[in-house]
Amino acid sequence: PKVEEVKKEEPFVNPFAQPQQPQPQKPVGVAGRGSPVFDVLLAGFNLPPDFKSLPENVQKAHKDAVKLARQLAKDILLYHKDDVERGLASGNIKDVLKDEIEKSYKFYSQRIPAEIVNSTNYFNEALNKIICKGQNLF
Incomplete structure (x- = not known):
């Protein structure tokens, strides 16, 4: 037979093989650092005026x-x-939560660089x- 007439054989398909599973896709819209979703968490906080020009590691520390x-x-x-x-009802939230706030602030100030805590x-x-649901009580 001529070379053109020879049919190529189909590759062998194992009838007992498991079907191939699709590869999982990366999640879409995960709030990673620098993403718009993550930056929404910063909305309303008084960031330094030059925040966007700060080095990336300093921005990360603020975030x-x-x-x-x-x-x-x-x-x-x-x-x-x-x-x-x-x-909140009695107007003495600072007194009622004093111990918890002090414990939390101590933890916060131990984990965050002093220059950020102080500034x-x-x-x-x-x-x-x-x-305080948006009220400036602290």
Whole structure:
């Protein structure tokens, strides 16, 4: 037979082989650092005026400080909801939550660089936004 007439054989297909699984795709819209979703978490916090021109590692330190401050405020709200409601209703939230706030602030100041702790109010801003529902009580 001529070379052109020879049919190419189909590759062998194992009838017992498992079907190939599709490769998992990377999640879309995950809030990674620098993404618009992550930057929304910074909205409303008083960042330094030159924040966008700061080195990336300093920006990350500020973002981490905001993130930790928010989480600590959420934890206080979660674990002391009755005290928060009582303090807001009676107008003495600082006195009611004094011990918890001091513990949280101590933890915050141990984890965040001193220059950020001393030059920003992220912790108080988080307390006002999350615990005090936007009121400036701290």
